[in-house]
Structure formats: structure tokens, C-alpha cells
Amino acid sequence: NAGVTQTPKFRVLKTGQSMTLLCAQDMNHEYMYWYRQDPGMGLRLIHYSVGEGTTAKGEVPDGYNVSRLKKQNFLLGLESAAPSQTSVYFCASRGTAGANVLTFGAGSRLTVL
Amino acid sequence: AQSVAQPEDQVNVAEGNPLTVKCTYSVSGNPYLFWYVQYPNRGLQFLLKYITGDNLVKGSYGFEAEFNKSQTSFHLKKPSALVSDSALYFCAVRAIYNDMRFGAGTRLTVKP
Numbered sequence: 001n002a003g004v005t006q007t008p009k010f011r012v013l014k015t016g017q018s019m020t021l022l023c024a025q026d027m028n029h030e031y032m033y034w035y036r037q038d039p040g041m042g043l044r045l046i047h048y049s050v051g052e053g054t055t056a057k058g059e060v061p062d063g064y065n066v067s068r069l070k071k072q073n074f075l076l077g078l079e080s081a082a083p084s085q086t087s088v089y090f091c092a093s094r095g096t097a098g099a100n101v102l103t104f105g106a107g108s109r110l111t112v113l
Numbered sequence: 114a115q116s117v118a119q120p121e122d123q124v125n126v127a128e129g130n131p132l133t134v135k136c137t138y139s140v141s142g143n144p145y146l147f148w149y150v151q152y153p154n155r156g157l158q159f160l161l162k163y164i165t166g167d168n169l170v171k172g173s174y175g176f177e178a179e180f181n182k183s184q185t186s187f188h189l190k191k192p193s194a195l196v197s198d199s200a201l202y203f204c205a206v207r208a209i210y211n212d213m214r215f216g217a218g219t220r221l222t223v224k225p
Contacts, residue, residue, distance in 0.1 A: 004156075033213070040122070042203060042217035043157075058212060090156055092213075101147065102213060104156030 002026050006091050006105035013081045013112045021076040021108050023091030029103070030096045032074040033058075034066060036087040037107075043090065049074055081112045115140035115206045119216035126194045127224055134189040134219045136204030146187040147205040147213070148178055157203060163187060174198070194223045 004025045035043040045058030047066040055066045065077045092102040116139045126132045149157040161172025168180045204216040
């Protein structure tokens with residue numbers, strides 16, 4: 001009964017390095033989301049997906065790419081990390097009913113030096 | 114686009130007193146409104162939601178929220194606060210395009 005699992009939980013990068021955050025859900029949810037959480041700014045939507053093979057931009061998509069090759073996985077990539085991308089990243093998913101709530105992962109803390 | 118405002122960064126209450134955490138929203142059409150709570154080093158957990166119907170919504174852990182369409186507000190309330198309610202609370206709204214927008218969060222501190 002894992003729900004939403006994010007890996008890794010912690011990562012330190014140097015400016016310019018690349019990395020991928022993995023989000024996996026075992027609830028057969030159609031929709032998946034990536035948010036970043038910064039002090040005083042709440043959660044801001046980076047990208048989201050409404051189904052396998054689809055992705056869409058959120059509020060703050062620049063500097064990130066995503067892929068949803070399998071329904072259960074949603075990957076967030078940073079091609080060239082910048083200090084401004086230091087943040088805590090949360091993945092979430094939900095089912096297809098209009099008012100379904102989001103189920104969140106535990107978060108991934110990324111530091112870019 | 115939809116948006117949410119939480120006007121208070123911090124709310125402090127004494128244990129046993131009622132608490133209110135404020136939220137206002139902006140959305141085209143009828144909103145789906147949510148409250149989530151975040152404990153330290155954890156992901157967000159769902160508390161309650163408003164879809165339609167009764168303006169007073171009851172949720173987990175004794176929390177409730179009142180939807181006010183004319184004031185475009187969805188304030189979170191609890192009649193008697195507990196120390197264990199201390200956490201970060203987020204209001205969220207969803208309308209079209211399948212994405213959920215969150216407020217900046219309000220840190221609730223309940224003192225013994």
C-alpha cells in the first residue's frame with residue numbers, strides 16, 4: 001500500500017548538472033503532478049499529466065522537462081540545474097472523478113550549489 | 114486562471130480556543146475547493162473539500178470549512194484547537210484544465 005513514492009529523497013547537485021526525479025504511483029491514477037515548494041510561496045505547479053503519454057505545463061515549467069511513458073510513472077528532469085531550482089519537490093496523483101483529491105508523495109529535497 | 118490567497122502567514126491560538134485559517138479564491142465557473150495539511154518533513158494530506166451543496170463542509174480531525182460564494186472565501190475552522198493541530202495548512206482550488214492551484218500556506222501554532 002505504497003501510494004505515491006518519490007526517489008530520491010535527497011540530492012545535492014552542482015550548477016549545470018542534470019538529474020531526474022522519479023514518481024511512481026500504484027493506485028492506477030490517470031492524473032499526475034509535479035509541484036515545487038518554496039518558503040512563503042506555497043506549492044507551485046511545474047508540469048502535469050492527464051494520462052499516459054501526455055504532459056502539460058503548469059505555472060513554473062521553465063528549466064524542467066517531464067515524461068509519462070508509463071501510466072504509473074511520472075519523471076521530472078532538470079537538464080542543467082541552477083541554484084534557483086533548490087527546492088522541495090512533491091509529486092501527486094489523483095483519479096479521474098472531478099473532485100478527486102490529490103495523494104502526495106513524501107517529497108524530494110534538492111539542493112543546487 | 115484560478116488562484117488562491119491565504120492572507121495570513123502565521124496564526125497563533127491557545128489550546129482549547131477556536132481557530133480560523135482564512136482563504137479566498139478566484140476562479141472562472143464553479144470551484145472545487147480543498148484544504149490540505151502538512152506536518153514537518155511530510156507530504157500534504159487531505160483535510161476536506163467543497164464541491165457543491167451545503168456551504169459548511171466537515172472534514173478530518175474535527176475541522177470544518179465554510180464556503181461563501183459572495184465573498185469568494187473558504188475559511189478553515191475548528192471549534193477547539195489542539196496542540197497537535199500545529200502544522201502548515203494549504204488552501205487549494207481547481208476549476209478547468211485539470212490542475213490544482215495552492216495558496217502560499219498558513220502556519221498554525223497552537224500553544225498549550
